[in-house]
Amino acid sequence: MSTLVIKDLHVEIEGKEILKGVNLTINTGEIHAIMGPNGTGKSTLASAIMGHPKYEVTSGSITLDGEDVLEMEVDERARAGLFLGMQYPSEISGVTNADFMRSAMNARREEGDEISLMKFIRELDKKMEVLDMDQEMAQRYLNEGFSGGEKKRNEILQMMMIKPKIAVLDEIDSGLDIDALKVVSEGVNQMRSENFGCLIITHYQRLLNYITPDHVHVMMQGRVVKSGGEELSHKLEAEGYDWIKAELGIEDETVGQEA
């Protein structure tokens, strides 16, 4: 079992503090969902875990199985078992999707033990079928000219190929129609196992109809303000966030406002 532990995490972007003490523990075998309105720091948390160059951790810690994640470069975090499905993945011209994914898989292997081309293609074909992706997408340049939905599927495809220990999915559902949402959910559900943990960031409960979370957290003002089980997401869907704000005495839930 692997465990990602986030303790009292404070994060700034361009001098402005966005996360103000996040605590969260994710084990493999668990699916966590972080919900919350826009501007409450959810995506910042995702970026800080992966090591986005613009986000600065000012205090607190992130560890994976006791190893200090914050000391690692971005690529080391990935090879240690972390994955981030990005909300806005970069487009990289001239690099095919397939070449990129093979490089990513080989980055985890020793020199001389690279994945064989045949095995890679077989596996890629299989996963692309699950995600209902056209085979030609493997030969297109990475994310270049991809529609919003294609980009999200491609993020999930990478996750399925790389098989991380802990994946963070940042608004993987935004902009997806219902069919694409089902397909993406199927991809995540196939990953579910004792060796895989997931943190799903969303502001729509809809995704959680297809991926049942074990734990649900609500973020406001740069902190996790409430945690519960699957039932919490249903309550949020039915009643919105106002009851939490009332309970905690919060007037404006966005970052920068204090209770």
Next chain:
Amino acid sequence: MEGETNVTVETNLKITEQDVRSFSASKSEPEEFTNLRVQALAAAEVLPLPKPDKTKIAAWNFTEFPVHSTDSSTYASLTELPEEVQSLVDLKQKNLYIQHNNTPAYLALPEELKAKGVILTDIFTAIRDHADLVGKYFMNEAVKAEEHKLTSLHAALLNGGVFLYVPKNVVIEEPVQVVFIHDNADASLFNHVLVVADTSSQVTYVETYISTVPKANGLANIVSEVIAEDNAKITYGAVDVLAEGFTAYINRRGVAKRDATIEWALGMMNDSDTISENTTYLIGDNSTGDTKTVVVGRGTQKQNFTTTVTHWGKNSEGQILTHGVMKEAASAIFNGIGKIEHGASKANAEQESRVLMLSPKARGDANPILLIDEDDVTAGHAASVGRVDPLQLYYLMSRGITKQEAERLVIHGFLAPVVNVLPIEGVKKQLTEVIERKVR
């Protein structure tokens, strides 16, 4: 210029009219051609150097060189080629010309194409045996000898090159490959390439300049003229890998007539100081010119790349794409010029110039220029100079790819537009390897 050269720079030419006459006689050239050379030599004495925008070349050596012509071995079979060249050429390659320094060294053209009237031959044979065609096209429609000192010097001193003629309605399916091998440090390359595609014909031509010596003492003054008659299509690929030490002037110019298309894919990988002009004249209505150029500069190399598409034809379409990577203390100017003449209505001139800087001392300038003398046209340009995008690196690294490998992927991707369109596998592979070696 970097490195040592054993020659001094002087303004007056050391080569005399008598030298030119005897060289011409040694090649049994017709009198008209000898006269053309002699006149060009006289012009070279007085004409000024060209003025590549934003690069001062007054102090560059374009006139002094160790010897005018060298004798090198010919190749009886492809297995005799130097190792570096063998990987470029597929043994099954049917249409092939190889020049060894200044010596025509190998030629292959299938009988079937000869029977259709296709001509592929070294430039000296062409000047002798195809005087009518050469007379019609040589430095007449595309490049003129009297343009400036370097074009006239080229005409006077021409010492190599190739002629390719594709008759009316003939489509050559397989690419024509040409390799210019440079392995004598004292050799100078005054090569002239003349490609003519007659009405409704099609051909793909791919040339490689490869130095297998580390340093050159000579000059490269290279002119390619590419003529696409009505409804013809020419795809012209080139990979230049000339050694450090050359002063290189490379002028590749095409003329596209009515409904004709010229597509260029140029991998400019010289280690020498280089002035490159690539020009397409869209003189016919509905003609198309598409230019893709990739460059890697390193060391203290100074280069200037001026890509021009000039529109005279109505509804003519011009595309320019230039991607340059600059490392160490290399500097390069990238001028992209889209020119639409009066009367070229419905013309479209588009260009994109991008420069990636890999070190703080590298310099790269992208200058998009649109000169438009007609109202009813469309035109656009995009230009950027910058470092490798940190967000692209972040994305690649977030999948476990090391920073070094991520940079490598981004750079290769950036230069892919030319690599991917080269139609000969060996040449494509060689360009990829040269890029790998140069950006490492």
